[in-house]
Amino acid sequence: MINYIIRRLLYAIPILLGVNILTFTLFFVVNTPDNMARIHLGMKRVTPDAIVKWKHEHGYDKPLLINTKVEGAAKLTDTIFFDKSMSMFALRFGQSDDGRDIANEIKTRMWPSLAIALPVFVIGLLVNITFALLMVFFRATYLDFWGVVACVVMMSISGLFYIIAGQYLVSKLWHLVPISGFDYGANAFKFLVLPVAVSVLAGIGSGVRWYRTIFLEEAGKDYVRTARAKGLSEVRVLFRHVLKNGMIPILTGAVVVIPTLFMGSLVTESFFGIPGLGSYTIDAINSQDFAIVRAMVFLGSLLYIVGLILTDISYTLVDPRIRLE
Amino acid sequence: MMLAFKLDILLTDKLIYVLLAVIALLVWRILRHEHLRAPWRRVAQSQAGMAAAVILIAFVAVGLLDSVHFRHLLDNGGKGERQYASEVLSLLDVAAAPLRERVEKTYSAPFAAQLYAKETIELPGGRQVRDFPRLKYGGAHLKDPERERGDDIQSRAAGSLSLGFAVWAVLATLCISWLARCWGTTFLQALGQVARGESQVAWRAVLLTSALVILVGSLAAGLCVPYHIFGTDKVGQDVFYHALKSIRTGLVIGTLTTLVMLPFALLLGIVAGYMRGWVDDVIQYVYTTLNSIPGVLLIAAAVLIMQGHIESNPDTFDTVAARSDFRLLFLCLILGVTNWTGLCRLLRGEALKLSEMDYIQAARAFGVSHWRIISRHILPNVFHIVLISVVLDFSGLVLAEAVLSYVGVGVDPTMQSWGNMINSARLEMAREPIVWWQLAAAFAFMFVLVLAANIFADAVRDAFDPRAGRRMSAKVLARLRLGGAHE
Numbered sequence: 001m002i003n004y005i006i007r008r009l010l011y012a013i014p015i016l017l018g019v020n021i022l023t024f025t026l027f028f029v030v031n032t033p034d035n036m037a038r039i040h041l042g043m044k045r046v047t048p049d050a051i052v053k054w055k056h057e058h059g060y061d062k063p064l065l066i067n068t069k070v071e072g073a074a075k076l077t078d079t080i081f082f083d084k085s086m087s088m089f090a091l092r093f094g095q096s097d098d099g100r101d102i103a104n105e106i107k108t109r110m111w112p113s114l115a116i117a118l119p120v121f122v123i124g125l126l127v128n129i130t131f132a133l134l135m136v137f138f139r140a141t142y143l144d145f146w147g148v149v150a151c152v153v154m155m156s157i158s159g160l161f162y163i164i165a166g167q168y169l170v171s172k173l174w175h176l177v178p179i180s181g182f183d184y185g186a187n188a189f190k191f192l193v194l195p196v197a198v199s200v201l202a203g204i205g206s207g208v209r210w211y212r213t214i215f216l217e218e219a220g221k222d223y224v225r226t227a228r229a230k231g232l233s234e235v236r237v238l239f240r241h242v243l244k245n246g247m248i249p250i251l252t253g254a255v256v257v258i259p260t261l262f263m264g265s266l267v268t269e270s271f272f273g274i275p276g277l278g279s280y281t282i283d284a285i286n287s288q289d290f291a292i293v294r295a296m297v298f299l300g301s302l303l304y305i306v307g308l309i310l311t312d313i314s315y316t317l318v319d320p321r322i323r324l325e
Numbered sequence: 326m327m328l329a330f331k332l333d334i335l336l337t338d339k340l341i342y343v344l345l346a347v348i349a350l351l352v353w354r355i356l357r358h359e360h361l362r363a364p365w366r367r368v369a370q371s372q373a374g375m376a377a378a379v380i381l382i383a384f385v386a387v388g389l390l391d392s393v394h395f396r397h398l399l400d401n402g403g404k405g406e407r408q409y410a411s412e413v414l415s416l417l418d419v420a421a422a423p424l425r426e427r428v429e430k431t432y433s434a435p436f437a438a439q440l441y442a443k444e445t446i447e448l449p450g451g452r453q454v455r456d457f458p459r460l461k462y463g464g465a466h467l468k469d470p471e472r473e474r475g476d477d478i479q480s481r482a483a484g485s486l487s488l489g490f491a492v493w494a495v496l497a498t499l500c501i502s503w504l505a506r507c508w509g510t511t512f513l514q515a516l517g518q519v520a521r522g523e524s525q526v527a528w529r530a531v532l533l534t535s536a537l538v539i540l541v542g543s544l545a546a547g548l549c550v551p552y553h554i555f556g557t558d559k560v561g562q563d564v565f566y567h568a569l570k571s572i573r574t575g576l577v578i579g580t581l582t583t584l585v586m587l588p589f590a591l592l593l594g595i596v597a598g599y600m601r602g603w604v605d606d607v608i609q610y611v612y613t614t615l616n617s618i619p620g621v622l623l624i625a626a627a628v629l630i631m632q633g634h635i636e637s638n639p640d641t642f643d644t645v646a647a648r649s650d651f652r653l654l655f656l657c658l659i660l661g662v663t664n665w666t667g668l669c670r671l672l673r674g675e676a677l678k679l680s681e682m683d684y685i686q687a688a689r690a691f692g693v694s695h696w697r698i699i700s701r702h703i704l705p706n707v708f709h710i711v712l713i714s715v716v717l718d719f720s721g722l723v724l725a726e727a728v729l730s731y732v733g734v735g736v737d738p739t740m741q742s743w744g745n746m747i748n749s750a751r752l753e754m755a756r757e758p759i760v761w762w763q764l765a766a767a768f769a770f771m772f773v774l775v776l777a778a779n780i781f782a783d784a785v786r787d788a789f790d791p792r793a794g795r796r797m798s799a800k801v802l803a804r805l806r807l808g809g810a811h812e
Contacts, residue, residue, distance in 0.1 A: 018614035023626070031630040039633050152783070156720065156776035158727050160747055161768045168754065266621060266732055285625045286733050288633075293626055300619035308617075 001316070008312065012305045016089070019301040024085040027294050033060035033080070039288055040097065058097070058291075059083060084294075093295035097287070102295045105280065112182055113264030113276030115192060120199040121261055124207065125254060127200060132211035133238055136219055148209065155205030163271045166198040180273035195272045199265070211250065218246045248319050255311040259303035263296070330395040331409050335650040337577050337657075338392050344584050364709070367788035372522070372530040374784025379534040380777040383542070384572055391417040391573040394646070413646035417573075421566055423550050427462035429561035432753075435762050436552045438464030438474060463553045478548065485547025486540060493539045497532050504528065556762035559749070568766045570741035575774060578657060578726045578736075579719040586661030586668075591711065594669040595703055598676025599695070608673070612666040620663040621732065627659040628734040649737030656729070656736060660722065668714045675707050709789040716782040720775040727771065743767040 037054040038046055055061040060080060063069075067078045076082060084094060093102035135147045171179040177194050218224065219242050227237045264278030273279070277296070284292035315322045355361040368374050393416045396409040418425055432441035439457035446458050459465070467473045504524070505515035519528045545565070548554050555564035597608035615623075635641065635648065642648040679685060680703070688698050729735035730744025731751075738745060750763035 014610065015614050015617055018610070019618055022614070022618070026626055026630055031633055035633055035637060038637060152779050153776065156772055156779050158724050158747075158768060158771055158775075160727055160731060161772075164747075164751065164754070164764060168759070172754075260619070263619065267728055281622070281625075282732055285629065288629060290626075290629070293622065293629065297618055297622045297626060300622055301617040304617045304619070 005309065005313065008309045012309070015305060016298075016301060019298060020085050020088065023294050023297050024081055027290050028064060028080055028084070031290070036060065036290060059094070084291075088295065088298045093298075094291055096284070096292050097289045102292055106277065106295070106299065109275060109277050109280050110262045110264075111276075112274050113269065113278060114262055115188060116195055116199070116268065116274060116276065117261035117264055119192070119196045120203075121254075121257065123196065124200045124203050128204060128207035128211050129243075129250070131204065131208045132215055133243065135208070135212050136215040136242065137234065137238055139216065139219070148212070151205045151209040151212075153205070155209065157202075157205075159202045159267065162198050162202040163268065166194055166201075167271070170194055180271070182272075182274050191272070191274075195268050195274065199268055210253075211246070214249050215242055215246045218242045221245075248315070251314050251318060252311055255314045256304070256307035258310065259306045260300065262303060263300055329398045331398070333394045333396045333409075333413050333644075333646075335394055335413075335647060336654050337581060337650050338394060340581050340584065340654070341389070341392050341577070344580060347584075364788045366525070368784050369526040371784040371787070372527045373780050374788075375527040376530040376534040377777040377780035377784070379531055379538060380773065381781055383538045384774050384777070385576065387417065387569060388573040388576040390420065391415045391570065411644055413644055417569065421569060424563045424566035424569075427553075427563065429460050429463065429553070429557045430458075431557070431559060431561050432760055433460055433463060433553060433557045433561075435554055435556040436464070436474070436478060436548075437556065438467055438470035441760070460553075463557070464551065466551060478552070481547055481551065482544060485543045488547070489540045489543025490536075492543070493536045496535070496539075500528070500532065555766040558746075558763055559753070564746075564763050564766045567741050567746055567763075568743070568770045571743045571746065571767070571770065572774070574653065574736060574740060574742040575723045575726060575771070577653060578660070579722045579778070581654070581657045582660045582664065582722055583715045583718055585658055586665035587711070587715075589661075590665040590668040590672060591704070591707075594672025595676045595699055595707065597669075598673040598678075599680050599699060599703060601677075605673075608669075612669050615662065616666040618663075621729070621734075623663055624656075624659050624729060625732065625734045627662075628656065631655050645739055649740040652737040653740060660725070664718065664722075668711070671710055671714065672707055675710055676703055679703050679706055713782075713786045713789055716778070716785050720778040720782065723771065723775050723778070727767075743771045 033055050034051055037051040037060070041050055041054060052061065062078060062080050062083060064080050067075055070078050087094070091103060093106070096102050096105070131147070135144050138144050138147075167179055170176050171194065177190050180191075182188065182191050215238075219238075224237060224241055227241050228234075232240075262277065263281075264274070264276040266278045266282050268274070269276045269278035270282045280292065281296050283289075284296070355365060394413050395415075396411070396413055399408045399410055430440060433439070434441060437460065439459055442457075443455050444458050445453050445455055447453055459470075464470050464474060464477075467477060501515050501519060502512055504519065505512045508515060508518075510518070518524050519532065522529045545554060549563075549565055553563050553565065555568060558564055558567065593608050593612075597605045631652070635652070642651060685698060685702055688702055693701075726735055726742060727744035727747055730742060731748050735744050736742045746763055746767040750760065750767070753760040753763075
């Protein structure tokens, strides 16, 4: 087990290295530091001196890959690639364009993101599994049929519609909760209810349909027929047999997203004015702050890979047939 | 002969034509082979699937009309070099010229005869009052809008509905008499068979849905000229026209993305599964790496960089349309890059399974070349996976466009798209009374297209997925008979 985890961790390094090289190519080779300086200083009437100064202030005035001006190991370390790209492995993300430390921002902003994403994840999972099990319980009846129809209709509605309609109805018409904003501590509740409810609702359509397929496939297997043949009640069959075995494919989809919950949701956070990582990213995109976007790309990949490893480990916990070697 | 216009085929237009050619080739192939026709016959039997297909065809027709672009010849008295207008128009723009040209001053509600905001109006006597001014075009034919408008809309609606019904009745009669000739029955027998839903192809669903499409279309066509049926936007342009123009953007993103990523996914997926060894390792490494980057962020990064590139080289494109078109194509490309990994993994798994099959082992033993095995023996057997994932991806991509435009990394802001419509309308949510019609139009169009695509995708998956057939025995299917919405 420990051996396996170590091997998986080692395998993650080349992938992260690949991500790193890809973002480096995108952000520094395709889009040169000169270009970046020009975007920030205004496209027209920018003097070469101003570009040099901007690059020096932001540390972009080093050679890209190999520094021939210095000796020894510094040849490789005193470069943009090492300074800006490789340093992300040590979770040093440098400064954003307005001079703040990105790593620090991430530390404070991930909690509001988590405050939305974690309830959405847990409640969403419970709601989706409950509805899916209900539909499997009533399978091949009109309840099941109209349930599927409702799912298809709900998943055909744009996610933006749920947010806009929710804000209009609940906040503007009924004045139940504030339209947007955030507060820490117990006050956070009234700001969180609406975004969480809207996000759960928006995910029901595709989620329920997906889980229903999994449970139906499980319910058609021989051991389920055996369970029924020996006289177990349908409820018992569903909960003790179908749900338990259906959890294995559900875990693949669910565990992998747990680490990425920190990243928050771009759209929800910016609509509801939550000061999390999602709105941080969207602000960075709008102000063309490449340093933040680069940091978020790396962080996202890192968390995704952690999620993959967690998925593999959780398999062994729920499915004794799988042994990691 | 002096042509009064010059064709100005945009990049995405060309790719759409390529896509049409590919589809035509596939149709021709499928028609010649019975085993390829069989699953499509199952699609044709599905009532829900055929109804969705009719609606999709209506959308595609509008999108295709919007994909033939040209520029008008400028009138310079026949002297000197011929010059063309810098405005690029499409066939749809010409057909919807009354919609395009009837621009009001600012917002107006659907079917309104007056502007949304009060203004100071000068009366003939020199007095000034603050009131809602009349629109220049919307309801301009009415003397007293408050009293006449309801009746006018009703009578116009009734007129265009009956015209639409007549058109549909003629088409339906032609269709049924053609069916009667094919089946060798009388017209009434054929009519009865279709009405009872006893035909092999779900003609009843086709005819009923096309009735709906034609009626809605004629209603819109009849009312959109005297009124603004979805209102006008901030600069007074007709929202219905915007929504129609956005159809092409949605379709392009939904289809071209798949078209550009398909060759990579097919080639890499099959080669990885078939060759194995280090080739497999390298390809798996590439797609795991790409897959681990959050999609939205990769798209954002690429689009930001492309934007910077266009801004620093403003002379690359000679028209605004060409620039926004390039940006649309780039968005398709980058969406393709983030989307191909899923299909690639599926294809790898399938190729891995297939290459163990006896017939492929036999082909190898006979010394058939790798390339020939892949193209003759593996490719046709993974085709259903490709098809299912293509139709399943479509609706997700259409919805993704709106979100990406909201994030600020979607299509060019000058391009009409549902995402841009929602984005610009969102800022007006705080107004009182609320400006809802832009949002309503964008969401309604998007919903109908995506719903039709989802239902059609289900029908295709049910027909092509060999697992679905095995999982559900004929007896269960007969008991269900629920019309194709089941898994």
